[in-house]
Amino acid sequence: MSIHSELIPRVTVEGAVYPSLKGKGVLITGGGSGIGASLVEHFCTQGARVGFIELNSDTADETARRIGAATGNPPHHEAVDLRDIGALRTAISSLSERIGPVRVLVNNAGNDDRMPLENVTPEYWDERFQTNLRHQFFAAQAVIGDMARAGGGSIINMGSISWMRGAAGLIFYTTAKSAVMGMTKSLAREVGERNIRVNSIAPGWVLTERQVERAKRIYHGKFAEYLEVQCLKEHLLPPDIARMALWLAADDSRLVTAQTFIVDAGVV
Ligand SMILES: NC(=O)c1ccc[n+]([C@@H]2O[C@H](COP(=O)([O-])OP(=O)(O)OC[C@H]3O[C@@H](n4cnc5c(N)ncnc54)[C@H](O)[C@@H]3O)[C@@H](O)[C@H]2O)c1
Structure with missing residues (x-):
């Protein structure tokens, strides 16, 4: 948090409470850090029954402990590599036993590492698609049956504005993230009759700990420069994305589906 406070005076927002989220089973991927950890915290604060999946088991344990202590509503978690679809399915089934039928799925996990064009191999390309796209479909496939039987649900896929720019x-990342938008639309059409909504959030540059560390290392002065392209002159933080996810998950957005919502402080 100290990294953030150097850059931004933390703005406290009194967030909305969504009664329709209370007691609901919510599954979040990549929930151990960054935007995912903020998603876990926000859904726990709403009184939802939250389960998350995370690659790094130490990070997962620490995040679950911290959020449990802060909210009084400890999340459940499984340490799993989402690139392994078999392990992903097992983790979802194990978490469903603890949180009840999944009514909200937030497909958040991803990784935006860079690699020079000339160095990209077919194996790396495939691995990047496994990290940034494939698991979103298979996680959705694993929960739609229970979601439909429980009366419906909301799936939220994390995209990015990077490909739009x-x-x-x-x-490999921008190509995978552009596909999230198309997948969201087709999936929304396929599962709409079962009262399942599917939307996507495309964030701008969100100052997670990892993004700040990297930007400090690689692009000195990029922070101020980036604000020049935003209409609003304030850096995005993980809660700015989590609050959009809450609304998309809640019944307040009950007839909203097949859409991509850009949350980028107005990058033009
Ligand atoms: N931060 C941004 O500026 C930004 C902008 C646009 C889109 N996004 C998207 O938002 C999502 C979250 O990004 P973030 O910035 O919080 O990233 P982050 O790296 O801070 O957190 C991602 C989390 O996902 C986990 N994860 C990654 N690969 C995994 C795997 N194979 N199996 C299980 N867990 C795995 C990581 O361990 C980590 O805890 C991603 O989909 C990212 O592409 C982020």
């Missing part, structure tokens, strides 16, 4: 240095 033609960002360079991570073409």
